[in-house]
Amino acid sequence: MAAPLIGVSIQRSVEPSAFGPRESALQVMDYAESIAAAGGRPVILPATERIPDHVLAGIDGLVLSGGGDLSPTMYGAEAGEETYGVSEIRDAFETALVEDAQARGVPVLAICRGLQLINVLRGGTLRLHIDGHWQAVPSEEPEHEVSVVAGSRLAELVGAEAIPVNSYHHQCIDRLGAGLTAVAHAGDVIEAVEDAQHAILAVQWHPEHMAKTSAQNLALFTDLVRRAAHRRERNQS
Template sequence: MATPIIAITAERSTQNSAFGPRDSIIQVVDYAEAIVSAGGRPAILPVTETIPADLLDGFDGLLLTGGGDLSPEMYGQQPGEQVYGVSVIRDRFEAALVNDAQDRGIPILAICRGLQLINVLRGGTLVQHVTGHWQSRPSNESDHDVSINPASRLAEITAKTTMGVNSYHHQAVDVLGDALRVAARAGAVVEAFEDPGHDLIAVQWHPEHMFRTSTDNHALFADLVNRSLTHRERRPAHV
């Protein structure tokens, strides 16, 4: 059986080097490890200013990762004092990736910043700063439970109506974007949403830090790999 290839987004960051400050591509290895553990083949996509039209050729799935804040200008607001880590280059790059992936029917799992990006691209907005959602305990431990919509794909994946998640975000969904359906909440905070019409699942927490110890969180990556395998079997060989 063929192994699905999953594109993983990266961060673009200025790093000091022997040649002075240089823009670098970096990513937490847990994203790749989670894909491998689920039977997929990970490939990190470098964030470039020029975006090739064929960038997703040969890929079967897309994993949108966490990182700095989106530019509030993307959802019609000015940045507040607590907005940080904005990369307009990454915003544009990932927006193009998402649009291309959806046009091609490529399955998507969006995590943290990735969830926020999807929401904004669908015309939604964000709360620029929330408190109480940044845990002090180790990242592989649960901080709180989320309530899962029993009619959601997330409920089908986990066979649960509640699950434990970690918490590392200071922004959250405000207005939900078009055609998105809430899959999980923690109080008033949207913790997950889906769009069954575009093979999309998005979570606000970081399952890549919990996949080794939590079967529920590992199931998210197994589901992405399975959806990607189905896409691979259906797409023409040259695409």
């Protein structure tokens, strides 16, 4: 049986081209390389303005990637001076991805912005800006440790009560969304959440940048691929 297809959401940005500046789909390769290293087949899911029906049909697992901020209007706030990279088209497209994933039982690994989206869609809110969580060292190097809740799914995957992670976010969860359980913290910042019912694991750091050198971070992708393969087998039996 072919390896499971893992869809990766992708940001929109205006990039130079032979036709002048054009709206483009742009994503670092670390997501795809991590999925491939974990045994999956990565496929990108560009945030189109017209959202296809059954947008995740044929997709076995989903990675919600990082990127710019969610529109603060999604959680009843107004943009601040630090707000950046807002794309309402991407917000709408990725909302559809989450809704279809939950309807189909597609397992989800949500990363950074992805964690924040999951939280907001569950009625949670975000702190518009926090200091001290954007590192100066290379992204494959850890910035700090997060404490992991014993007995959580995350703890089972990483096999530790604390793991070193990188840090590239200026927002974080304020009010936790419905149905989510906080399973990792750095001080008062929630660094990971889970929803076992909908097969969602969401982390605030960027495991894709550390997966080549950290077995604990690669384990997040390996788990997603395993869950995706199990879902495919179950649906085909």
